[in-house]
Amino acid sequence: xxxxxxxxxxxxxxxxxxxxxxxxxxxxxxxxxxxxxxxxxxxxxxxxxxxxxxxxxxxxxxxxxxxxxxxxxxxxxxxxxxxxxxxxxxxxxxxxxxxxxxxxxxxxxxxxxxxxxxxxxxxxxxxxxxxxxxxxxxxxxxxxxxxxxxxxxxxxxxxxxxxxxxxxxxxxxxxxxxxxxxxxxxxxxxxxxxxxxxxxxxxxxxxxxxxxxxxxxxxxxxxxxxxxxxx
Numbered sequence: 001x002x003x004x005x006x007x008x009x010x011x012x013x014x015x016x017x018x019x020x021x022x023x024x025x026x027x028x029x030x031x032x033x034x035x036x037x038x039x040x041x042x043x044x045x046x047x048x049x050x051x052x053x054x055x056x057x058x059x060x061x062x063x064x065x066x067x068x069x070x071x072x073x074x075x076x077x078x079x080x081x082x083x084x085x086x087x088x089x090x091x092x093x094x095x096x097x098x099x100x101x102x103x104x105x106x107x108x109x110x111x112x113x114x115x116x117x118x119x120x121x122x123x124x125x126x127x128x129x130x131x132x133x134x135x136x137x138x139x140x141x142x143x144x145x146x147x148x149x150x151x152x153x154x155x156x157x158x159x160x161x162x163x164x165x166x167x168x169x170x171x172x173x174x175x176x177x178x179x180x181x182x183x184x185x186x187x188x189x190x191x192x193x194x195x196x197x198x199x200x201x202x203x204x205x206x207x208x209x210x211x212x213x214x215x216x217x218x219x220x221x222x223x224x225x226x227x228x229x230x231x
Contacts, residue, residue, distance in 0.1 A: 048148060050148040050174075056128075056161065063182075067152050081116070085122065123225065125226055133168050160207045
């Protein structure tokens with residue numbers, strides 16, 4: 001009976017010094033390209049022809065001005081504003097970002113009958129996902145049959161917003177996205193400001209988490225709205 005061998009001699013291929021230098025250069029150039037274009041990737045611009053526009057209410061006044069211009073060009077039948085409680089030391093008469101954004105749009109020339117504010121309640125669920133669920137359920141309650149909607153977000157939050165809305169609405173809906181500009185940093189040079197670096201890094205981590213780890217719960221379940229199972 002031949003002896004049992006636990007190890008064996010084997011030849012492996014290793015790069016030459018020149019090959020190693022070339023591999024490192026390719027890795028560095030690829031990393032630089034990805035980092036330079038990361039903000040543009042996150043600030044997704046992919047609007048579609050749709051009768052409904054959903055506006056994230058937390059976006060800036062400058063971004064809301066872009067919404068007004070966009071609406072005049074697209075002529076939406078319904079504009080929905082979303083957002084949760086405004087937590088600030090300077091109280092306003094509007095309690096939620098949804099109501100605040102709706103008031104801004106009404107006060108700046110948009111057709112008031114087309115605007116619907118849908119505030120997002122406090123919950124343990126992801127806020128953007130919960131906003132999407134609130135909008136989806138309202139559209140169903142109103143018996144609105146369209147399967148095409150546009151979203152309006154701001155900056156590098158846009159791609160994560162679209163991903164979460166697609167989870168809530170399902171593949172039968174076609175969802176577009178517009179990302180308003182931000183004045184605090186530029187997409188081309190986001191790493192040159194602390195605000196830009198923080199936003200891009202945070203949104204990158206958030207998008208990865210949504211793609212790999214976020215579980216929204218069963219359709220129309222307690223967890224889908226409140227983030228916890230009800231026993």
